[in-house]
Amino acid sequence: MDTRAVTTDLAPAALGPYSQAVIAGGFVFCSGTAGIDPVTGAIADGIEAQTEQALRNLAAILDEAGSSLRDVVKTTIFSADVDDFPVLNAVYARHMPDPPPARSAPANVTLPRGLLLSIEAIAVLTDGSSIAAASPAV
Template sequence: MKEITSDDVPAALGPYSQGIISGDTVHVSGKSGEDPETGELPDTVAEETKATLRNVETVLEAAGTTADSIVSATVYLTDMDDYDEVNRGYRSYLSEPYPARTCVEVSRLPAPISVEITVTAELDDGR
């Protein structure tokens, strides 16, 4: 296993890695849509979803791959009523064929955010 880190995403809030390469895949821990420089969140859940995916992709790029290589994602929402907005942000950031996905509502997340996303992606052959 190899740990992946990037200073261009918010720091981890606990004892875990931003990402781990295992074999031919990279596993990215739950990311938020916080701006890594200001700590601010976008105004809408759709924009927060896109910002979250940008932070996920930053870790993927540090591992040598991109969002196009995501094979599965888990989306955690604090309010399932935001599901359509999450889909708008998700659809505008990722392209078909979309990764396999699970979406669940949780009572709380470890920061004051509405969305957290974790992914597994394939590594590019040329790494």
């Protein structure tokens, strides 16, 4: 199976040896995105701001891949504090389509750099095509 890495400057660079996303088999597999400003590298303050920024970063990666938040079929949200879920869920619900995608949400997870959450996603390519029709990686 052919795969293609997706990279955009509109989301923070990977913090390790991984791609922001990979396109394979008509799907976009997005690595965990966090509430980090892609320009300044600053971490947003608080769970609401970090969730908003993480979802903006995820949307930018999906857009670069030829997909969108409307095309997400599965997310996993890693949260540092289970007590943050009411706020996290409220922000998440504003960004996700109805019906929302399937989701897993492990909580009380230790994340790098003191991050409060990380959101990974799987989405279909908007036109349902293979990587040949996807946006080229930057």
